[in-house]
Amino acid sequence: MKKIVLSVILLSALLMQTDIYSHINSTDLLEGCGSCHVGHGKSNEPMLAKSEEDFCYQCHGTELQQNEMKAAGKLSQTAQLGNIANEFQKVYRHPVVDGFGHSPDEQLPYSTSNEINHAECVDCHNPHQKSQVGSQKYFEVKGYSLSGQYLESSSSEYEVCFKCHVDRNEVQTSSSNAYKQFSLINQSQHPVTKASTTGGKSASLTKALGPGNVMKCSACHTNDDPNGPRGPHGSNNRFLLSGNYDIEPIMDESSYAYEFCYSCHSRASILSNESFPLHKEHIVGDPLKGIPGT
Ligand code: HEC
Ligand code: HEC
Ligand code: HEC
Ligand code: HEC
Ligand code: HEC
């Protein structure tokens, strides 16, 4: 008996160190697979009680929705999950609710304009995903590599984003090509697809870089509420940014106008010309001479 207990402990310690499956390993899912898959089902159907986001909202939606799952014994009473449904009510959001559905055999990016905008939860998240091995995060959904290779399973967040934010009809109307903007041949870019050359020594930087001296797309494109669930789901700021960012020409400089940039780059440093001698004059202008800032 002792031996069994010991090996169970050892085995779980081993599992903890290696693969972490965000759902399958969760002790909050009281019925395991059965917390999500119900009944006996038909062939080719994954036996889910609800479709698309409504399925996920059972546990990642409102308190009311979560309480139903708790009452049904599928989710533990102590589980504390954020309200992702709320994020998709915001002004700027991925078209999860208002877009069209995802199909398991689709190949993104779409090549014709007949095909329609969408981004479903499962375009970015694999419900069976092995989310983490050591410090490496996984997404385990389809994507594109930086060299333009189609990937069955992405390991970096940006590979998931490139699946849709490339030259294609689906997002052409309002988006430029994030894929090109973060290509390896750029002289200068935010360190998303390649490590920072200065290792985060930029004079104004107030936030530490992530492991490997890189940052994620979702460091910038994320919830405007710092206490809410993380991720590029929705924001009340334009471009789905974490903070306000004014881009109208000749706006007065203020901590609010560039709140977004100043969340990582110290306003005091920028306006005291630590980066280059005429930085302030460019941004603020010269009110005495009547010269507006940029
Ligand atoms: C958090 C909810 C959740 C849990 C827990 C879960 N699944 Fe799933 N499963 C899904 C969803 C959602 C889909 C459909 C995915 C899609 O449409 O891309 C799915 C699809 C499937 C499919 C059909 C597609 C395929 O991969 O063959 C099988 C089989 C399956 N799940 C088995 C399991 C088993 C076995 C377990 C337990 C070890 C499990 N699932 C746990 C949500 C879950
Ligand atoms: C039956 C309840 C349930 C359903 C349905 C469910 N989840 Fe979860 N989800 C959980 C629990 C519990 C966790 C673990 C939270 C924790 O450990 O902090 C979780 C965690 C997650 C995480 C965080 C993973 C990480 O590594 O940080 C993501 C992303 C996620 N779920 C996405 C989804 C998506 C997408 C769907 C729909 C396809 C879905 N979930 C459906 C209960 C559920
Ligand atoms: C399955 C496709 C898909 C994936 C994957 C995807 N997006 Fe999007 N994204 C869209 C669509 C569709 C829109 C709606 C706007 C449009 O049509 O241009 C959008 C809009 C956006 C916007 C603009 C929002 C606004 O209001 O201006 C940002 C920023 C964005 N996505 C970032 C990301 C990031 C970061 C990732 C990766 C974590 C990502 N996207 C992954 C499809 C996708
Ligand atoms: C340092 C912050 C930052 C990072 C990192 C970042 N973005 Fe953005 N992104 C912005 C800002 C600011 C805008 C809005 C205005 C602009 O185009 O200058 C924007 C705009 C966008 C838009 C909508 C408008 C457009 O011009 O296409 C999309 C889509 C987008 N980003 C996707 C991505 C993806 C995908 C990644 C990761 C590969 C990423 N962003 C990384 C700051 C960032
Ligand atoms: C989430 C944090 C974050 C936000 C928000 C952010 N940056 Fe950055 N920025 C960084 C990091 C990290 C670097 C790399 C610093 C380094 O390598 O020393 C950087 C570098 C830069 C550089 C130098 C690039 C180079 O090649 O040396 C410029 C210019 C810059 N940012 C401008 C902006 C502007 C303008 C905004 C607002 C639109 C902004 N940043 C918002 C994190 C951020």
Ligand code: HEC
């Ligand atoms: C455009 C891609 C995209 C879509 C669509 C999307 N997510 Fe996410 N989500 C992300 C990314 C990227 C993160 C991780 C952010 C991070 O690493 O901080 C995330 C994080 C999460 C988390 C963890 C939040 C936290 O604070 O720990 C949950 C839960 C989640 N998503 C559920 C969902 C559900 C449910 C849906 C659909 C209703 C959904 N997501 C749709 C990209 C997406």
